[in-house]
Amino acid sequence: MRSSTRRSRKMGPPGLVEKRPLYVQLMKEGHSNRAACRILGINPNTGLRWLHGRNGVEGLVQQGLDPRPRKAVPATGGSSRYLSEDERIFIADRLLDGASLQSIARDLGRSPSTISRELARNRPDSRRYHPFRAQKMAQKRRPRPRLAKLAGDDELRHYVVECLSKRWSPQQVCRALKERFPGEKHRHLAHETVYRALYHLSIRPVPAGSARLLRSGKFSRRPRSRTKVKPRQYMADALKIGDRPAHIATREEAGHWEGDLILGKGNKSAIVTLVERSSRLLVAFALRPGSRSDNMRDQLIDALGVMPATLRRTLTWDRGSEMAKHAEVTAALGTLVYFCDPASPWQRASNENANGLLRQYFRKGADLSTVEQAEVRFAADEINGRPRAVLDWESATARFASLQTIAALHTKAVSDGH
Incomplete structure (x- = not known):
């Protein structure tokens, strides 16, 4: 039962x-x-x-x-x-x-x-x-009637706009917030929050038109398009990047540079950009009008010649014809010049990044023939003075200064030995 x-x-x-x-x-x-x-x-x-x-x-x-x-x-x-x-x-x-x-x-x-x-x-x-x-x-x-952080905090919003006005990236801004507001975690932002504010996707804490504060100058996210580049032939007696010593890729040794041009309207004017691979220091100057290869040779020798030999070991360049007289640069400075493979900008990644930063000051399509050298130096100094994540939030200026100190001590030690 x-x-x-x-x-x-x-x-x-x-x-x-x-x-x-x-x-x-x-x-x-x-x-x-x-x-x-x-x-x-x-x-x-x-x-x-x-x-x-x-x-x-x-x-x-x-x-x-x-x-x-x-x-x-x-x-x-x-x-x-x-x-x-x-x-x-x-x-x-x-x-x-x-x-x-x-x-x-x-x-x-x-x-x-x-x-x-x-x-x-x-x-x-x-x-x-x-x-x-x-x-x-x-x-x-799920409902989000709550006020966004940037919309409800005037002091926070003004500080973010101030940093962006210095042409800092949202990541650099968010890093600075931790130092500006220590112990106030409610004021620490993710960089995506700043991007959303600038793009007006969900909140509008920043004045209209402020997307121009971004380096890209875009008002919305768009997929990137890849342009077709006509391959160039190697110049005579040029060193290929494959011939460059492997230890240079580690960035542990100072004195290895990357270089390129940013071109102005109609490719008739240009600014030369040089980046030291270890410190990410940017050296930039307007290329004088006239024979591009002659002026490039002379101005490169002037820019790198003031540095110790240990801080100008090699130079990796794009395949542009402006470096047709690279052998004369090597003869004058002792700096070996290597050329990248066709359509391979990632082989000069630091230089490409610096070009993008400099484009925030000198937009594509602008006539660069009217740009003064002082304007280019100001832009380079401002970029070099920013805290960089890749340098553990140290500036490129400070990092290169320490390299100069080490180079000076090495030179002194060598001279005393003789």
């Missing part, structure tokens, strides 16, 4: 299977477990077992309530960027089965960090994960 009674209880009362879809629907409509059970006339403990996924995924599948989301199909009424209610039910069931976060993420087509954040945010008691409660908690956080 007892065994038959236990079997009958295990099967549950008649009609319970039909009520489970109704219970799920009531919970989705926002009813509490007790209210839904009262409407359906079932025991609240039964509702709790359904709510917490005690019977596992297979039991739901058999009843036509498959909680497993289909991959690449966004949740109904929401974005696939966020977890759906069905996904949260699936997470609860898999957790009760003892599955790992990696396996749950793999089944859902999500990142394991997404599952980890979900449990950290929406499981306040750190014990059992309740999917419907987690869904409600997520929905309460």
Whole structure:
């Protein structure tokens, strides 16, 4: 008698299977477990077992309530960027089965960090994960009527604009905020926050037109297009970058430079840019009008000739014809000149980066023939004075000054030895 009674209880009362879809629907409509059970006339403990996924995924599948989301199909009424209610039910069931976060993420087509954040945010008691409660908690956080940090803090906003006016990047600005407001974490920003403010994607804390404060000068994000460059032939007796000593690529030794031109309107005027690979120091000057190769030779010798020999070991250049007289530069300075491969700007990455920074001062299409040398020096000095992440937030000027000190001590030691 007892065994038959236990079997009958295990099967549950008649009609319970039909009520489970109704219970799920009531919970989705926002009813509490007790209210839904009262409407359906079932025991609240039964509702709790359904709510917490005690019977596992297979039991739901058999009843036509498959909680497993289909991959690449966004949740109904929401974005696939966020977890759906069905996904949260699936997470609860898999957790009760003892599955790992990696396996749950793999089944859902999500990142394991997404599952980890979900449990950290929406499981306040750190014990059992309740999917419907987690869904409600997520929905309460979803609306964003709150004021953005830059919009609600005048002092913070003015400081950000001040730094951007110096042509600092958003990353440099956010680094400076930690020093400007130490101990005030609510004023520390991610650089994406600054980008969004400037692009007017969601907040408008910065005056209209302020996207010009970005180096790109763009008002919105656009995919980059790759232009076709006509390959150039190597000049006679030129050293290829493949012939350059391998240790130069490590940037541990000072005195190795990269160079290029930024061209003005109609390619009739230009500014020469030189970057020291170790310190990222930028040396720039306007190329005088006339014979480009002759002026390039003379001005390069003037710019690098004032430095110690240990700080002008090599120069890596683009394949431009302005360096046709590179052999004369080598003869005058002892600086070996290497040329990059065709269409390979990444082989002069530091120089390409510096060109982009300088373009913030001298825009593409501008006539550079009217630019004074003092203007170019001012721009270079301002760039060199910025804190750089690649230099552990030291400026290029400070880093190169230490290299000059080391070079001077080396020269003195050599002269004393003689």
